[in-house]
Amino acid sequence: MERSAVDLKIERELCANGIPFNVLRNPQFQEMVTAIKRAPNDYKAPSSEKARTVLLDECVGDVEKELIPFKDTWYSHGLSIVSDGWINVKYKPLINVLAVNNRGSMFMYAEDFSEILQKEFFWLEDTYNKGKTIVKYFMNHGQALSMFRENSKLELLQVAKTRFASHYILLKRLTLYREALSTTISLNSWRDWAKQGDEQARNAAQTVVNIIRDDNFWNEVENILKITKPIYMVVKFCDGEGLKMGEIYEKMDIMLGEIKYAMELYFSQVKQILLNRWEKMSIPLHCLGFALSPRFYDTRFLETIEPGGEKRTAPNNDKQVVNGVLEAFNRIGENEAERNLLRAPFATFHMKKGLYSLLAAHLDVVTMEAIDGWSTYGAKTPELAEVAKKVLSQPISSSSAERNWSTYSNIHSVKRNRLNCKTADKLVYAHSNIRMISRFSESYKEGPHKK
Template sequence: MYKEDDVSKARDVKALLLNDYFWEKIDCMIGFMGHIYEMIRMGDMDRPCLHLVYEWWDTMIEKVKTAIYKPEFAHVIEEHCSVTRFYEVVYSTLIARWTKSSTPLHCMAHSLNPKYYSSQWLEEDPNRVAPHRDAKLNNERRKCLQRLFPDGQIRNKVMEEFAYFSLNMKDYSSPEALENKFHFEPLVWWGNYGASTPLLQSLAFKLLNQPCSSSCCERNWSTYSFIYGLKRNKLQPQRAQDLVYVHTNLRLLARRDPSYKKDLDSMWDIAGDGHESMLSGNVDMLQLVTLSLDEPVLERTIFFEDEIES
């Protein structure tokens, strides 16, 4: 199209695409931005992950720092500014976003994940500390408990139970409970070993079973707006609700079909309850960008019927 429209533009585009340095800059951008995308993508899944967000952010920032300071990318960045200055700008942007979006509830959920108290997890990185030894987490956790338990006596009881849990006291000191902190899913672990602290166990059941974003609600609203629109505005609320319910369950059933991920044309979304790392090399980027969350083929087939209102 450029060649027919403007020969000089076509020549410039061709020279750019054949320039190795241009692709080095692209590799540099993907090298550190891929980790940010990956973290956001994991947080967008339809599964409990509120207790994982705090650790995801810490890990993502460390990966971004490592990618930016790679020798093969240093000369690309230093053309514009020093690597240190570049990282400071990226770091400040990430911290500002985390400060804006984080809440004491994230810190409370993080503190209730038994994995982060296990010796196996702490030994993976010498800089890691258990949540109860982190001053910032302690402050945010107290704020959360004050909101959740306004009664001082009940709040003190919960704090006492948290001390038993975090310091491996009483029932939490058994070798089996200590070993399984790293190997069991958080909810499974609390179900097996948390009965001696009923208030804390109840809180853990609530927080460790929560997604970390409103993506599920957004998808539900998108489905509703897809069904109830300008051309289909005579649906009764109950009928629209029933259609959303049917649509959502058809989506879940479609994901269980073995052919779901094999046939791109039949995929309803980008694997809402699964995730593959963009940096692992297993994801075809061209296939990824052509998938649509808003106009999937199967949705059009089911719901764009002239007489659906009747």
Template sequence: MGAAKLLKEKRPTIFWTSCATHTLNLMLEGIGGLPRYKKILNHAKTLTVFIYAHHKTLAMMRHFTKKRDIVRQGVTRFASAFLTLESLADKKAQLKQMFTSDEWESCRLSNTVKGKAAYDTVVNATFWTGVALCLKVFAPLVKVLRMVDADRKPSIGFVYGEIQNVKQEIINALGNNKKAYEPIMDIISKKMKGRLDTTLHLTAYLLNPYYLYKNLEIQNDIDVTDAIVDFVDTIYPGDHSLQNHIVMVELPVYMGKQEKFSREIAIKGCEVNNDKFDPANWWVAYGASTPQLRKIATRILSLTTSSSGCERNWSTFEGVHTKKRNRLEASKLNNLVFVQFNANLMENNKKRKTKDMEVLLAKDASEAQEWIVENDVLLDEGEPDEAIGDEEFLQNRRSSRLRELDEEEFVSEDEEELNEDVEYESDGVNINEQIGATLEEED
């Protein structure tokens, strides 16, 4: 942010925005830190750590869930938390069956303090009600997180509008209980301020017909209208004639659904927000009546909001340029990264065409260690300590007890593994649509 200020002093016509993925994760972690939700998360972590810490319990769990893991590694720590809670809710019946089975009764771990605590957690209806509540509160924000991190289409025109929808969904999920939802709204507003409600985001929100044409009251929002005036003033400094033409002539044509914007095909073309709808393409098709505003809209609405794509590219460089392979020429290194990165893109696109792909899933378990390893120590998000180097800081971020979920040899007592043949089942990736029903049943 300091570098952004210096850059803006040199080039005052540019805009700086925070990474939406990072900001949304901060919101989710803030909500997860509230006592009501932190308690459920801690109970869930204690349960999964106990199961994964012992060879016997791990084998039993995989037997009853038909080889499906309950911990699911995500691209961030909170993505792992949400996906794991979702997985626990999906496997509720199998876990209850496991902890009430003869195998569990005969297992010596069932008489230990941690074993009894795990049993109490699984059979406790209040715990499962809490899991369902967490998912109902977290799911709307995770939905936006999926959108900004999916790389399917430019998302800047949707971030602000979707967060407004998230607030209402959370309020509804908590039964309009002000005492319950007010701390969550405070966290969202605090993390959002100056990051996802900038002039650029508000201008994109107004110029996205999906929101404006569904709710024309948006044009009466002072913050939104002021944002587009500030935006025009920033990109066309000193050109008051052009600024007035855009704000006083072309903008009212768009907001009033006049001229080519009044066509039924234009109005119908922005009613549904799906993978095919791109507001920038909509402006190219129907914005000829307002050429200057169309130029602005297509430029803004073609922007992304997340730096995840860059970070994935850096990760690819890390995998190719290692300590044992550090003499690669720059051109060869770039070519190897180009091939590997684009091969991954092609694979992801292929998966999207065949089935829904969970964009929050990661290939390694580095962000899910606290769910499978007890007392896993990870440094807090932030800048590296000045007393240590950047490389050492990054190494400390990964626990020395790092484990992958598919490891078979966990450190544990010698115990006989269950060897019954079981049929494999795929693990679902969609948000559990039955969360609401589950909550009602538990009530």
């Protein structure tokens, strides 16, 4: 009965404040309950004033300490600065800044961008110059990028701002609800609505009826889904977290093969459209990541056939990849001597000489992550191993920055509109980074609080 009484008090707290029941599954909630049980007998909960000032600052400081191991990977694996723009509930333009590598997306801060917008941003018409203006602003004012001027040990791989979109899900849902749509236009309520409207509404209603009853329309939708599903899967792959830089080039080849398999008649035109788009997005870093992924040189992998029926080739036998690798080396090396320190070891790597010729290395390329493989077998080519770990750790899209705005809108919402930008920034910092840290704990993968 005593336990039930406590459970009821917790339930009343959740209901009174509109807190989702899922919070009970959160390990942070269980830690809070355990801490309260161990508290002194005269313990009292902190006041609202203390929670939003002193305790919030202490929480941010505590999170910063836990982030030190993640920041240490910036020196060995490099990082990318990812950003995106947004307007908060007070109509202030914000740009967030995240430091991203293979260990996760670390929220740094969200900065009020209104000053730069008013002075020198609106008159810029092309995206390229807008991007240069944002980077220049960060280099001069941003907390994250300023450290690169002060600490030469850190290496910035890229400043990324990329957006992906797809109508695939909408069309997929249309096919799922085809029967429901057909039922809807047969109802009396639909007919009554169409009759009561003006001529424009009646024409629109008749157009809808004609489309839903048109088998040719649905056949076209099915064909479009067959073609766009491979594109959608690549977009979905890019939007996820984890090691992506070494995979995206291969994913594009697979996508083209799957589209070729789905359609024969107009494949050449579709392929040209996709390749034109890929040329705008592709950078030498993608080619270098592909060429530095050991599993793409595995004999068993090369013996398999790509979707579309084409034979696979090793990255070093692909002219476009090799050109991208050489261009990337030209950008990374400051002089010809440094570039030679990368080109010669690259030949040792793809020709499988030295440590790369060991049987264990041939077996591990299938099971190990590429970065783990370079950390294990890269001792003979330390310069190339260092570059490989940094390149393969980088993200290929800014989806993490866009997801961060969802967190921001949940915290700085219409109901919570009195929060100033500084307090909201601290809350988002603590929330986002606590979640990122939790993903590397064992309890995230196993146990009652899994994910």
